[in-house]
Amino acid sequence: MNYTEFKDKKISRLGFGTMRLPMDDQGKINYAAGQEMIDYALANGINYIDTAYKYHEGESEDFVGAALAKHQRTSYYLADKLPTWLCSTEDDARKIFEDQLLKCRTDYFDFYLLHSLDEESWPNVPRLHMIEYLREEKAAGRIRHLGASFHCGPDLLRQVLTDYGQDLEFIQLQLNYMDWDLYGAKELYQIAREFDTPVVVMEPLRGGMLANPLSETARKVLDGTDTGASYASYALRFINELPGILCTLSGMSTLAQMKENIEIFNGPAMIDKEKEAISEAVKVLQADILVPCTGCNYCYECPSGVKIPEIFKMYNEAASKGFHWIWGSLSGQYNKCTPNAKDCIECGACESHCPQKISIIDKLKEIDAKYAQLAEMGE
Ligand code: SF4
Ligand code: SF4
The missing domain is CATH 3.20.20.100 (NADP-dependent oxidoreductase domain)
Structure with a gap:
């Protein structure tokens, strides 16, 4: 060393x-x-x-x-x-x-x-x-x-x-x-x-x-x-x-x-x-990279327990695969990861702690919409 x-x-x-x-x-x-x-x-x-x-x-x-x-x-x-x-x-x-x-x-x-x-x-x-x-x-x-x-x-x-x-x-x-x-x-x-x-x-x-x-x-x-x-x-x-x-x-x-x-x-x-x-x-x-989250978990005190870093990681990985996963359903994987964006009460507590300054509330909405779209497409 x-x-x-x-x-x-x-x-x-x-x-x-x-x-x-x-x-x-x-x-x-x-x-x-x-x-x-x-x-x-x-x-x-x-x-x-x-x-x-x-x-x-x-x-x-x-x-x-x-x-x-x-x-x-x-x-x-x-x-x-x-x-x-x-x-x-x-x-x-x-x-x-x-x-x-x-x-x-x-x-x-x-x-x-x-x-x-x-x-x-x-x-x-x-x-x-x-x-x-x-x-x-x-x-x-x-x-x-x-x-x-x-x-x-x-x-x-x-x-x-x-x-x-x-x-x-x-x-x-x-x-x-x-x-x-x-x-x-x-x-x-x-x-x-x-x-x-x-x-x-x-x-x-x-x-x-x-x-x-x-x-x-x-x-x-x-x-x-x-x-x-x-x-x-x-x-x-x-x-x-x-x-x-x-x-x-x-x-x-x-x-x-x-x-x-x-x-x-x-x-x-x-x-x-x-x-x-x-x-x-x-x-x-x-x-x-769609969301520059480092997984630091400073946002862990979410009152709804939304799994913020897990969701962002999943989303980035799905994007890197072109939103197509041959081993299973992407939307199914997202729906199993709860609480998720649907449980967000938009209190903003996470955003004030995020060192990467991610607009977490908007990103969660965007991701939720994307997975709904993927579900419709059978992904
Ligand atoms: S804004 Fe949503 S995700 Fe962020 S801490 Fe509040 S409930 Fe949790
Ligand atoms: S605080 Fe920001 S960078 Fe850290 S895990 Fe949460 S969303 Fe990701």
Whole structure:
């Protein structure tokens, strides 16, 4: 494993993001399988473990605390995040921070971030003096390095780094080759470089989509290089080779994925024909993707329980097959996935949490209409 030097630390180039941990049949985190992954990660050079208050509907921090308990506290760096959108009083941030320390069974965080800042959530931060509070925690040694994760446009990122760049020692951005030009990731990255702020990368595989490109055409483009590189390898190396990257987080769900990713980070750099193939693949993938959902599940608190990420994934996959599935009925598959768009009460709660800014209500209506049409056509 290669490492990035950061202040007094050496951070592994690959970090373990704990938002897509292995699950059991009851839809809960599979502690045994997750423990095996944590143990393997630490034994094989990964030393950056990333969690957040809302990952796995609030269970990720409990898991991380339990799984890391047997390891020496100095053998890893733990990153956690403050859900700014859940704070309505100054005291809320304090309560959440104390709760996080308890859940993670630690008395300090190596890295602590204001979570998922965007144009809507940012005003809460100055209004509730969150940075002033986090400065206090840093002075007390309960936060070693302060940062922020962003899902915003370039103007806000520039403004925050101008006003608070002295406080934010690093930032976290969604960077991957799909978002690079299409969704403005390159511009955000360039702003970070301008301010000389190290970047922790999230969603390098765009929710797994780039590990398994949707359509046969996209897969053919990448396979055409004959280098034998996996699809995940293209995406991870694209990011890893950018200057100024502190660490790339991968939300790994299986030990096999972790082994593969570690191998990629220990393997050769990208060659020119692979870089060209990526540019070509982006064009194909752009046509494949109807909904840019990463499956992050930040929208899980839907009062009707609508299976938003499942529906979007199903729809994208159906589109990549030209809305024709030889093994069964597409509309039948959709109707089994309930609650779905028909149960949406249009409360808008999901849209305010979606980091990809998807117009979820409209998309669900569009998808529902499409599947009704498919049913009429016997698909
Ligand atoms: S708008 Fe619809 S899908 Fe979104 S949270 Fe409300 S009920 Fe659920
Ligand atoms: S709809 Fe948005 S919030 Fe929900 S899983 Fe997809 S990207 Fe995440």
